[in-house]
Amino acid sequence: xxLVPWIPTPHAIIEYxxxxxxxxxxxTVLDMGCGDGRVILSFARLGANGICIEIDKTLCxxxxxxxxxxxxxxxxxxxxxxxxxxSLSDLEPAPTIIYLYLYRSILEEIxxxxxxxxxxxxxxxxxxxxxxSWSPFFVKHIVDENGFDRFLWFYVIGxxxxxxxxxxxxxxxHINLIQTRLAKRKLYLY
Ligand SMILES: C[S@@+](CC[C@H](N)C(=O)[O-])C[C@H]1O[C@@H](n2cnc3c(N)ncnc32)[C@H](O)[C@@H]1O
Numbered sequence: 001x002x003l004v005p006w007i008p009t010p011h012a013i014i015e016y017x018x019x020x021x022x023x024x025x026x027x028t029v030l031d032m033g034c035g036d037g038r039v040i041l042s043f044a045r046l047g048a049n050g051i052c053i054e055i056d057k058t059l060c061x062x063x064x065x066x067x068x069x070x071x072x073x074x075x076x077x078x079x080x081x082x083x084x085x086x087s088l089s090d091l092e093p094a095p096t097i098i099y100l101y102l103y104r105s106i107l108e109e110i111x112x113x114x115x116x117x118x119x120x121x122x123x124x125x126x127x128x129x130x131x132x133s134w135s136p137f138f139v140k141h142i143v144d145e146n147g148f149d150r151f152l153w154f155y156v157i158g159x160x161x162x163x164x165x166x167x168x169x170x171x172x173x174h175i176n177l178i179q180t181r182l183a184k185r186k187l188y189l190y
Pocket of ligand 1: 003005007008009032033034039056084100
């Protein structure tokens, strides 16, 4: 499979995420292909736990050093591996939000893994490219610092993934859990 190169998330996107979706110390944010860790490090500075999975060893080292410099080393775990080889169901603490800035073709492969390994209510955010087989519950348009149009696509396990859509009725307790999780972010199902 084609390796996605390192292209960092623009600051305007990070600023939106940091200011808008109410991340706090109860959250664990996972960036699959975390690059230099800028997204996870920003969340860790708000008190959240961060998990970085990154295949490039140099980038992994940069995340480790930056986490020390920013005084958030105890908040960040770096897994220097191919994300396809990491079992997401075994991660501790379990991620509440997954961030993905990857190519379309890889997103489709990753989506199968997310559906299998994540629990109901986990929020997934992708930058620029949607997961075409899933239904976003919210799409945010942002003009970045270079004047380019960017899009954030929000999904939640239990509503957005194809398996969830096969059931006409989702159990009340799952709907309640999903609504509580989204309300915390000031995001609502419509
Ligand atoms: C577009 S960059 C995004 C970087 C970071 N998430 C951000 O938003 O600033 C994609 C990153 O995914 C990493 N990557 C690509 N394929 C990977 C794989 N199979 N396992 C782990 N990391 C991977 C690349 O090394 C690169 O750093």
